[in-house]
Amino acid sequence: MKRMKQGKFLARFYGIDARSAFSHSDGNWFWNLDESPGVYFDRMGCKVFPTEAESSSCLYLMIGPRNTGVRRKDAGMSISDIPGYTELTPPPYSVWGRRLLG
Numbered sequence: 381m382k383r384m385k386q387g388k389f390l391a392r393f394y395g396i397d398a399r400s401a402f403s404h405s406d407g408n409w410f411w412n413l414d415e416s417p418g419v420y421f422d423r424m425g426c427k428v429f430p431t432e433a434e435s436s437s438c439l440y441l442m443i444g445p446r447n448t449g450v451r452r453k454d455a456g457m458s459i460s461d462i463p464g465y466t467e468l469t470p471p472p473y474s475v476w477g478r479r480l481l482g
Contacts (some may be wrong), residue, residue, distance in 0.1 A: 390421050390472050396428060403472065407458030408450040412443060420448075420459050425467040427459040438462065 399415035407422025429435035431458030435443075438450045440462045442449045450457050459465055 386476055387421055390475065391419055392428070393475055394426070394468060394469070396426070397461075398428065406453075406474075410448045412448050419474050422426060422459055423473040423476035424471045425452045425460065425465055425479055426472070427462050 385401075385404040387398075390396075391398040391401040391430075396419050398417050398419040400413040400418040401421070402410040402413070402419075403421040405408050405423055407420070410420050411421075413432070415434055417428060417430045418435060418436070421429045428477050429438070435441065435448075440451055440457070442451050442458060450459060450461070468471060
């Protein structure tokens, strides 16, 4: 049986309607969202992007050909700095049962 990816698992666990979901422990680097709605998770919460237009025009993100980075991640920014970020209870790191991997 194929193991579910962390992002998809977390979206299902929290009941978030997402066709594309990714996780990263620091919350500042992810694969590009394939489809909308999409969600990015970090250790404590998530940022949902309901449409492709919202994610592609987000000023906090730098979207490359294959991956997305948070602008100014060198200054410690992460998805938690994006308006609309939601802290989740219990936090994703405790749901997954081990350290979230990138």
